[in-house]
Amino acid sequence: MTSDSNIQRTLSLGQQIVEMGRRLWIQGMTPGGDGNISVKIDQYTILITPSGISLGHMKLDDIVMVDFSGDVIGNTGKPSMEVNLHLTAYKLRDDIRAVVHAHPPYATVFSCTSEEIPVNLTSEILIKVGEIPKVPFAPPGSIELARLCEQYVINNDAFLLSNHGVVTLGRDLEQAGSRMELVEHISKIALLSRNLKSIEYINTSDMEKLKDIKTGLNRENID
Ligand SMILES: [Zn+2]
Numbered sequence: 220m221t222s223d224s225n226i227q228r229t230l231s232l233g234q235q236i237v238e239m240g241r242r243l244w245i246q247g248m249t250p251g252g253d254g255n256i257s258v259k260i261d262q263y264t265i266l267i268t269p270s271g272i273s274l275g276h277m278k279l280d281d282i283v284m285v286d287f288s289g290d291v292i293g294n295t296g297k298p299s300m301e302v303n304l305h306l307t308a309y310k311l312r313d314d315i316r317a318v319v320h321a322h323p324p325y326a327t328v329f330s331c332t333s334e335e336i337p338v339n340l341t342s343e344i345l346i347k348v349g350e351i352p353k354v355p356f357a358p359p360g361s362i363e364l365a366r367l368c369e370q371y372v373i374n375n376d377a378f379l380l381s382n383h384g385v386v387t388l389g390r391d392l393e394q395a396g397s398r399m400e401l402v403e404h405i406s407k408i409a410l411l412s413r414n415l416k417s418i419e420y421i422n423t424s425d426m427e428k429l430k431d432i433k434t435g436l437n438r439e440n441i442d
Contacts, residue, residue: 232258232392233266233282239319239396240268244275248323248403253384255299258392259309259316263287267305270297300360307365308372308388314437315372315388317395322384325406329353330379336402337409339421344405345429346436348377348387348398351405356381377402 236256243249243256254274257267268274269281283298285291287306291298299305305318329336336351338344344351354371357364364380371378377387377398385402389395412418421429 229260229266229284230279232260233279235392236266236268236282237277237279239392240274240277242396243319243321243399244273246323246400246403248321248399249274250322254319254321255301255305256320256392256396257299257302257305257318260284264292265305265309267298267302270299301364303360303362303365304368304386307368308386311369311372312388314390317389317392319387319389319392319395319399320380320384321399323399323403323406325410326379326385326403327383328410329406330384331382336379336406337420338405339426340408340412340418341405342421342429344401345421345426346433348401348405349430349433350375351377351379351385351402353379353381356383359383 236258239256243254248254252271252273255268256274257265259265264284264286266282266284268277269283272281281296283291283296284293285298285302287310289302289306301320304320308315308318326336330353335353338350352371352375354367357367368386372388377385379385385399387395387398387402389398
């Protein structure tokens with residue numbers, strides 16, 4: 220690939236971040252400057268959203284490039300405080316090229332309780348996202364939080380941060396962003412369904428079939 224096409228690809232990835240930021244912000248998932256998004260450029264560098272700018276109002280110039288040590292490349296601004304969490308995902312998962320962190324309200328309710336999100340309510344969540352476990356509490360932006368996330372990054376494509384929000388991973392930004400929307404969607408369905416008296420959950424045997432479908436889809440994407 221020529222350096223010109225490398226620059227074009229980097230600009231395109233940056234533009235994808237700007238557009239995804241607006242998409243999540245419009246849906247109320249990143250209020251008040253919350254949330255952060257990154258994409259992997261190559262084995263040395265990522266692009267990540269800046270600190271202190273609303274995801275709904277970023278420009279391409281605001282996106283920050285950092286190396287795998289978290290150091291800013293060039294004079295491109297200050298990266299999100301959660302940069303270590305993002306780098307943890309790329310270091311531990313070769314198949315992951317995008318990470319999204321947001322505070323969507325329905326899913327964040329679950330992050331503030333001892334309950335898990337019930338993924339046995341709809342087929343799509345098991346096929347496209349899988350289980351959504353909860354990482355124990357650590358302060359936002361801390362090295363401790365990034366370290367606590369390690370085992371969840373290895374085993375899951377989405378997880379809750381206790382009393383905080385949600386992280387989703389994907390082979391590209393579209394998949395990571397869609398997974399964030401799906402986690403919020405199932406959380407909303409779970410909370411709304413409590414108003415009804417006869418919720419029917421997917422049984423264990425059918426859940427295994429759905430997990431197999433997800434495993435098959437992941438393998439297809441790798442191959
Ligand atoms: Zn957060």
